[in-house]
Amino acid sequence: MTTRTDGELRAPGRGLTRVPGTAGDLAGVRLIDLAWNDLTELPSWLGGLRSLEELRLDGNRLGAVPDLTGLTALRALHLDGNRLTEVPACPPGLRTLFLYGNAVTGLPPDRLGPAAAGLRHLSLGGNRLTDVPDTLWELTGLESLNLAENRLTEVPSAVGRLTALRMLDLAHNRLTVIPPELGDLGLTDYLYLGDNAFTEVPEALAKLDRLSYLGLDANRLTRLPASLGAMAALTELRLSGNRLAELPRSLGGLARLRELHLRGNRLTALPPELTRLGELRHLDLRDNLLAELPAGMAGLTRLAHLDLRNNRLRELPADLADLPALAKLDLRWNKLDGDPEPLRRLRERGCAVLM
Secondary structure (H helix, E strand, O other): OOEEEOOEEEOOOOOOOOOOOOOOOOOOOOEEEOOOOOOOOOOHHHHHOOOOOEEEOOOOOOOOOOOOOOOOOOOEEEOOOOOOOOOOOOOOOOOEEEOOOOOOOOOOHHHHOHHHOOOOEEEOOOOOOOOOOHHHHHOOOOOEEEOOOOOOOOOOHHHHHOOOOOEEEOOOOOOOOOOHHHHHOOOOOEEEOOOOOOOOOOHHHHHOOOOOEEEOOOOOOOOOOHHHHHOOOOOEEEOOOOOOOOOOHHHHHOOOOOEEEOOOOOOOOOOHHHHHOOOOOEEEOOOOOOOOOOOOHHHOOOOOEEEOOOOOOOOOOHHHHHOOOOOEEEOOOOOOOOOOHHHHHHHHOOOEEEO
16 A cells, blocks of 8 residues: 655555556655565656655665656655665766665766765665775765775775765775875764774874764774874774774773773773773773773763673772762673672672673
């Protein structure tokens, strides 16, 4: 069953195998939502719906789309989760193009040329790209760009031209170098660089002093630059699955940090400056080589979850029991001597302690 209202056709998840209606029926429609159906092809007349502003076709079985360049009113085109092997040509007014989870292997330069200059949000993640054309870096109005889960081996310095970007996802590729030009971007929401093969973080990345989320997990990092502590707006920092043996003391200056993920590194100690992170809620230190915790843990006044599984702890600092917000403490697979006094005190006030 489809739902028709004034200017809209909504029929998501109805098992449709064809677009309901005709060109005449849909002549004045502004929104078509046919996501999560069983469409394998689209009628050519779809490209003549001059009033259409948004077209949602996610989660179908489309291998191609007809020529949509005549849809001058179209602002958003959603094609995630289909079987497309190429990027469709963009209508001149398009602002949002989502193609996540298709089978695109290459991007012809003309598909991201002048006609795509109005794009603000572009998702090409989950495809089979090994490179992207230079024309992509000329889309200087982009505010979000997703190139994750491809087969990219490099990102050129030209990425620094995208100064309007607020969100950039380059995770799950085959990148070995973080271009320092990323520090020239206006990123505020997130920068995700996880699951690549980076061995170092450039000092210039610290210029992103308005960035909220930084993901560098599952790389090959052995050290972090001290300048990382200048990223004053960070609320979440993910560094799990690297080869870090120590942390820079400057991380103690990340006054807004709420989550710090360090699982699966080679840390033997923590800098005492980390105890200054008064906004920290979640601290994951599982699977490291910690033999002790720094004094001053009581400074983490908002810490609710502390994961210390599989380290080498034998004793705990007394002030661990003074963490006022701690609700869960996981100490399994350590070698604690007996039942330390701080743990008894934590249990008495209702903290869940796992040993």
